[in-house]
Amino acid sequence: MQLASARAVVTGGVSGLGFAVAQHLVAHGGKVALFDVNEDKGAAAVAELGEANARFFKTDVSNEDQVAANVAAAKDFLGGLNTAINCAGILGAGRVLGKTGPMTLSHFSTTVMVNLVGSFNVAKACADVMQHNEANADGERGVIVNTASVAAYEGQIGQAAYSASKGGVVGMTLPMARELARFGIRVMTVAPGVFWTPMVDGMPEDVQKSLAATIPFPSRLGQPQEYADLVAYILTNTYLNGETIRLDGATRLAPK
Numbered sequence: 001m002q003l004a005s006a007r008a009v010v011t012g013g014v015s016g017l018g019f020a021v022a023q024h025l026v027a028h029g030g031k032v033a034l035f036d037v038n039e040d041k042g043a044a045a046v047a048e049l050g051e052a053n054a055r056f057f058k059t060d061v062s063n064e065d066q067v068a069a070n071v072a073a074a075k076d077f078l079g080g081l082n083t084a085i086n087c088a089g090i091l092g093a094g095r096v097l098g099k100t101g102p103m104t105l106s107h108f109s110t111t112v113m114v115n116l117v118g119s120f121n122v123a124k125a126c127a128d129v130m131q132h133n134e135a136n137a138d139g140e141r142g143v144i145v146n147t148a149s150v151a152a153y154e155g156q157i158g159q160a161a162y163s164a165s166k167g168g169v170v171g172m173t174l175p176m177a178r179e180l181a182r183f184g185i186r187v188m189t190v191a192p193g194v195f196w197t198p199m200v201d202g203m204p205e206d207v208q209k210s211l212a213a214t215i216p217f218p219s220r221l222g223q224p225q226e227y228a229d230l231v232a233y234i235l236t237n238t239y240l241n242g243e244t245i246r247l248d249g250a251t252r253l254a255p256k
Contacts, residue, residue: 001082001136001143001235004029008083009074011061011122014041016197017147018087020224021231025083026053028232033074035059035067035088035122061088061118071125082133082142084126085231086119089147091199092161108161115165119146120172123187131183138238141184145231146173148191148244154253166191170244177242186241188234193248195222215249222247 006025012018013034022032026049034056036042042056055077057070075081092111094103123144130142148169155163169189177187194200194211200221203211212220230247234240 001140001238003232003235006030006083006235007075007078007080008085009033009035009071009081009122009126010085010087011035011059011118012086012088014038014045014056016087016199017192017195017224017227018085019045020228021085021087022049022054024225024228024232026050030083031078033057033070033078035061035070035074061086061122062113064121067121068125071122071129075129080133081126081129083235084123084130084142084144086122086144086146088118088122089115089165092165093158094161095158096160103161108164111161112165112168115162116168116172119169123176127180127183127185130185135184139184140186140238142186143235144176144180144185144187145234146187146189148189150191150193150246150248150251150253152191152244156253157256173244174242181241186238188240188242189244190227190230190234191244191246191248192227193222193246193251195224195227197224214254215251218249220249222249 008025010018010022010032013022014036025032032054034042034045034054039058046054046056059070060066090111094107096103133141135141146169149166151159151163152166152170173187173189180187
């Protein structure tokens, strides 16, 4: 796929990793539909990207009917749909046995619903549209890129819900890629390390510095543009399929 031909749904698309992807695609001639819940940031994102290139759709990724309706509307705006980038996610931090008692099941299930079920929900709705696209020379009709985390492999204390949700994203990558291969739809996942996102931006400076110090090289937080660069490469390299790529500066998370 050429980036100029990308017609993309980007979840979590108004900030952080998702917005970096949207910026990159638009800069290279693509068009994006931004799925997110933050209307103020959505309006600002569209203003920056241009109304001809981007449109905001208020979307709860865990809502099946809403996602299906917004994917259909996004296809109309984009003039087609061949790309889905899942960046929407919540941290869902909390100990299994906290100071006030066990983690509530609703806390755990909400994290899984947004991060895992939401990713699947958007992926399958977009794949349903992509299967009808005209294939390119390689037989490709679309690309889905999900976002996991290094916490899928080395979850820290307090990350049981988050790690479970991201581990599920990693786990569904290969079987989904195998199933959708007959339609010419590739499925990939990126597992970022510690990136400079709004979640990290809200942490105290000393915490940010301590996080950066744990990364072997380069010893700094990842930049959203570096995530966007990798996603763009995945889109353009047709032989990448069914795999999760760590993007983490060789970091391995400590227990806490």
